[in-house]
Amino acid sequence: MRQAGRYMPEYRAxxxxxxxxxxxxxxxxxxxxxxxxxxxxxVDAAILFSDLLLPLAPMGLTFxxxxxxxxxxxxxxxxxxxxxxxxxxxxxxxxxxxxxxxxMLKAQLDVPLIGFVGAPFTLASYAIEGGPSKDxxxxxxxxxxxxxxxxxxxxxxxxxxxxxxxxxxxxxxDAVQIFDSWVGHLSATDYREFALPHSRRVFDAIADLGTxxxxxxxxxxxxxxxxxxxxxxxxxxDWRVPLDHAxxxxxxxxxxxxxxxxxxLGPWPRVRAAVEDIVQRVGGRPGHIxxxxxxxxxxxxxxxxxxxxxxxxxxTATRNT
Amino acid sequence: MRQAGRYMPEYRAxxxxxxxxxxxxxxxxxxxxxxxxxxxxxVDAAILFSDLLLPLAPMGLTFxxxxxxxxxxxxxxxxxxxxxxxxxxxxxxxxxxxxxxxxMLKAQLDVPLIGFVGAPFTLASYAIEGGPSKDxxxxxxxxxxxxxxxxxxxxxxxxxxxxxxxxxxxxxxDAVQIFDSWVGHLSATDYREFALPHSRRVFDAIADLGTxxxxxxxxxxxxxxxxxxxxxxxxxxDWRVPLDHAxxxxxxxxxxxxxxxxxxLGPWPRVRAAVEDIVQRVGGRPGHIxxxxxxxxxxxxxxxxxxxxxxxxxxTATRNT
Numbered sequence: 001m002r003q004a005g006r007y008m009p010e011y012r013a014x015x016x017x018x019x020x021x022x023x024x025x026x027x028x029x030x031x032x033x034x035x036x037x038x039x040x041x042x043v044d045a046a047i048l049f050s051d052l053l054l055p056l057a058p059m060g061l062t063f064x065x066x067x068x069x070x071x072x073x074x075x076x077x078x079x080x081x082x083x084x085x086x087x088x089x090x091x092x093x094x095x096x097x098x099x100x101x102x103x104m105l106k107a108q109l110d111v112p113l114i115g116f117v118g119a120p121f122t123l124a125s126y127a128i129e130g131g132p133s134k135d136x137x138x139x140x141x142x143x144x145x146x147x148x149x150x151x152x153x154x155x156x157x158x159x160x161x162x163x164x165x166x167x168x169x170x171x172x173x174d175a176v177q178i179f180d181s182w183v184g185h186l187s188a189t190d191y192r193e194f195a196l197p198h199s200r201r202v203f204d205a206i207a208d209l210g211t212x213x214x215x216x217x218x219x220x221x222x223x224x225x226x227x228x229x230x231x232x233x234x235x236x237x238d239w240r241v242p243l244d245h246a247x248x249x250x251x252x253x254x255x256x257x258x259x260x261x262x263x264x265l266g267p268w269p270r271v272r273a274a275v276e277d278i279v280q281r282v283g284g285r286p287g288h289i290x291x292x293x294x295x296x297x298x299x300x301x302x303x304x305x306x307x308x309x310x311x312x313x314x315x316t317a318t319r320n321t
Numbered sequence: 322m323r324q325a326g327r328y329m330p331e332y333r334a335x336x337x338x339x340x341x342x343x344x345x346x347x348x349x350x351x352x353x354x355x356x357x358x359x360x361x362x363x364v365d366a367a368i369l370f371s372d373l374l375l376p377l378a379p380m381g382l383t384f385x386x387x388x389x390x391x392x393x394x395x396x397x398x399x400x401x402x403x404x405x406x407x408x409x410x411x412x413x414x415x416x417x418x419x420x421x422x423x424x425m426l427k428a429q430l431d432v433p434l435i436g437f438v439g440a441p442f443t444l445a446s447y448a449i450e451g452g453p454s455k456d457x458x459x460x461x462x463x464x465x466x467x468x469x470x471x472x473x474x475x476x477x478x479x480x481x482x483x484x485x486x487x488x489x490x491x492x493x494x495d496a497v498q499i500f501d502s503w504v505g506h507l508s509a510t511d512y513r514e515f516a517l518p519h520s521r522r523v524f525d526a527i528a529d530l531g532t533x534x535x536x537x538x539x540x541x542x543x544x545x546x547x548x549x550x551x552x553x554x555x556x557x558x559d560w561r562v563p564l565d566h567a568x569x570x571x572x573x574x575x576x577x578x579x580x581x582x583x584x585x586l587g588p589w590p591r592v593r594a595a596v597e598d599i600v601q602r603v604g605g606r607p608g609h610i611x612x613x614x615x616x617x618x619x620x621x622x623x624x625x626x627x628x629x630x631x632x633x634x635x636x637t638a639t640r641n642t
Contacts, residue, residue, distance in 0.1 A: 144587025187560045239508045266465025
């Protein structure tokens with residue numbers, strides 16, 4: 001999950017002077033924000049500070065972030081004609097600032113750097129809904145009523161995502177993550193028809209590079225078996241599915257997760273018990289990336305995040321002896 | 322799921338003259354809205370037109386509905402002191418208008434009437450968040466940091482829910498449903514500690530009456546086995562979990578569900594295939610209540626809902642011969 005954010009005072013200080021998009025688009029600032037949690041938390045890898053939606057603007061899907069409401073697209077995709085105006089991009093040109101950020105980070109980091117992209121389903125759902133949604137009704141209505149337009153849109157997004165990840169890897173990231181944040185709203189049947197082929201296309205596009213890849217979603221307990229077939233080396237699981245059960249479902253893959261971020265708002269003995277429970281469910285098996293099941297909540301204390309990092313290190317160090 | 326709603330022109334006509342709460346609180350109007358879908362859809366049972374939050378206002382948790390934003394509580398519950406001010410109610414007095422609605426409906430209906438109440442977890446989450454939430458962070462923070470206050474709040478809500486359902490049954494409803502709409506945000510561990518005991522208390526409170534009961538939630542694929550132990554005769558499942566798999570998880574209970582309401586926005590062949598798939602997964606076994614996995618979306622055509630009802634009748638009539 002994104003490591004930096006509003007729970008960190010040093011991030012909030014920057015956000016008083018710059019918008020989210022300004023931070024993402026200025027390499028010096030994005031480098032600083034990426035490094036903040038690495039310095040204070042002691043994590044084993046850095047996650048590129050960026051935003052899932054950045055590639056959409058040069059594709060013709062422009063948006064802004066409304067205060068307290070999240071992204072708002074100027075012209076949401078509602079028809080096949082809207083899909084036709086979605087343009088391919090050259091990441092080396094339109095997303096050069098991200099690649100510059102990666103190169104600058106690689107010159108400074110002692111730990112691996114993880115890049116990322118949004119999965120076609122999740123990016124399409126943002127572009128179609130145009131703003132926040134509880135039920136993804138417009139997204140699903142387009143899937144069902146205009147499947148050709150849907151697949152055309154997701155095809156363009158998959159091509160972008162593949163090219164963008166290749167560019168990130170060429171610029172130096174050591175691993176990549178594909179975020180299919182909202183795919184948990186689909187039934188398994190719909191997932192297989194409307195989302196999985198496009199996610200697979202993204203992983204296929206980078207398969208020859210051999211870069212470790214993580215495939216993440218929220219509320220995906222019923223989709224994990226299918227998600228595991230898309231081509232990633234690691235599958236993420238949120239807190240709704242017990243980690244050992246999730247691992248059974250995904251078979252011979254690494255697993256990432258799965259502490260409920262809300263638990264970090266609780267008293268330390270409860271946090272510790274939950275972390276220990278996850279490590280116990282791993283049972284010493286290699287291939288587990290300890291992480292939250294979703295992003296750190298703004299009201300979280302940085303001290304607790306740091307303490308969890310230390311606890312995971314101490315528990316897994318003991319285990320490895 | 323609530324059968325009436327903004328997808329029906331006759332409901333929208335009434336909503337132009339009355340607010341949601343005015344419709345709920347005037348028995349003549351609530352009767353009319355309850356009857357609208359029974360007249361036009363040909364469903365096998367009527368669902369009382371009401372709102373989950375109605376009992377909270379007389380308990381001291383007052384709220385209003387803000388246009389386009391949903392409920393907004395005047396003084397959300399944030400502390401043990403706030404819990405102390407939550408009062409018990411006598412449904413025969415404070416919710417007399419609901420019981421009057423039930424009695425009037427029973428005099429007119431040819432099909433069974435289903436009453437309902439919110440589950441303690443879901444009602445508590447509304448009262449604590451005070452408005453819409455994506456992550457239920459305040460709710461979970463209270464669970465973790467003030468478990469005694471949490472359990473006290475849910476205990477009061479469970480007592481209310483038990484008494485309210487008993488009053489609804491005494492007034493004539495033929496079955497009851499307990500809506501734990503947002504419980505799918507919990508891990509199974511947290512569900513067992515913080516939600517299940519209170520839901521069980523509600524079912525225990527009506528167990529001697531022998532009234533059929535339905536236990537519903539959204540995104541509960543990982544909780545169904547535990548939900549089935551709370552004491553209902555039927556467990557609901559949304560579209561994220563294949564119906565036959567859900568039925569395996571809940572064992573010897575009836576099952577309700579599980580068409581994705583968004584599918585009703587699609588072309589008829591797709592709707593028909595999805596309905597047929599559910600009926601096929603039931604495989605003729607008794608104890609299935611065909612329903613949507615969540616409420617009807619406002620943009621749905623009433624014709625499609627009617628057509629689905631007829632299709633289910635024709636498929637299950639064939640099956641029963």
